[in-house]
Amino acid sequence: MESRLGGRSPRAGASVSRFFKTLGILLLLAVLGVAALAWFRTGAPEVEIEARQPGIGRKATPVTVRVAEPARGLTSVRVEVVQDGEATVVEERSYDQGVRPFWAFWGPRTARDELEVGIGAETVKGLKEGEATIRVVAERAGTPLRRGEPVVAETTLPVRLRPPVLSVRSGQHYVAQGGSGVVVYHAGEGALAEGGRDGVRSGDRFFPGHPLPGGAEGDRFALFGVPWDLDDPARIRLVAADAIGNEAEVAFVDQWFPKPPRSDTIELSDAFLAKVVPEIMSQVPDLEDRGSLIENYVQINSELRKANRERQRELARGSRQEFLWREPFPQFAGGQVMSSFADRRTYVYEGEVVDQQTHLGFDLATTQQDRVPASNRGVVVLAEYFGIYGNAVVVDHGYGLMTLYAHLSSIDVAEGQEVERGESLGRTGATGLAGGDHLHFTTMIGGMEVNPVEWWDPKWIADRVKPKLGDALPYEP
16 A cells, blocks of 8 residues: 655645635636726715805805715816806816726826805806805716716805995094094894994904994994094995995095194114113013114014004904993193104114104103003903003903003003003003103004094094984993
């Protein structure tokens, strides 16, 4: 008998060989199956429509369309606006250069795209009020046995083409360059709904409207300022807009008083720079040391000044929605006026002009470390070292009206504290960009500086503010 201890049986070897052949055939079939599936498969494009406004108006509503078909790619995308059964094409793209051959499952393809379109009466001819449907038709590449059918996605939005109702209710709007004003008006529901807005556009600034205390639904008022450099009253408008951009505007200024800014030259000395620059640099860690006193001074006088004004706007956005003041705003008692409002200052160092800025307040001097009273009732919204202003206090009087007291040697109040007219806020000093002991005082509306002289004048309040607001303003002259 033949021994099998020294070798493998022929029958066993044949079985192993058949196993590996079968495994190879199965793997080959699997690969061919995957290839065939990829060859004949076509996907369904995914379409997303995002309208960034809740409706369509006269101005174009921004709409983002996102399409994707990663399997074989897109061939075309069409965006239409459909109303009363009629379709208007607003955007159309084809992707012929990015489509695979019908027999290939590899190669270039346009797998996705994003379209930005504007839809409104300005872009769609014949658009009418009511409803309109935004329709997106996306087509994809086909396969040898299957044609790529288009996918259609739709969203329907309301169409409103008329702006909110807007009418002026007050009169005698006498406005000065760099000054303040108030207007009472009625706004329709479109402006008062979510996403709408109303108020006064004054140059590039906007001052929001507020419900008139004691008034009917839609009765509003806006306290506004006029930028010191605005010299055209036609740029002051009462406006009301709905959430989709339909806007009404009304001119309301009856008389205009131009007040061009004055010019002044400030000679910078080394002694002054050595006094103010290191102090401010140490108190404001975000400042960059630029290697010299004069370069650091210019950074403080321009960039830090700009940052301080942005902070003033932030404070205004949190202003109390009520009249906190009841009486006139008296001028700082005994204060000698050292500057006028909106002086256009040119700064000169060693005979060269290094900067230009506008001084938007009054410098008032009495005795050193004199007591600084609150000019009217309100709540303290800032009490700290405040950039170019040094130690400073800002008091909110309601509806965006605020007063600022700067360069203080000490502060007697804290943020959030309610103060009465005449209550001590601190003591005058020379902190920040101050060459000597004095009070820098200004009035702000919406964070923008306005001329304090008007608010210091009880007759101006009695003639220009109280008659418009009537019982809504609890004013006691």
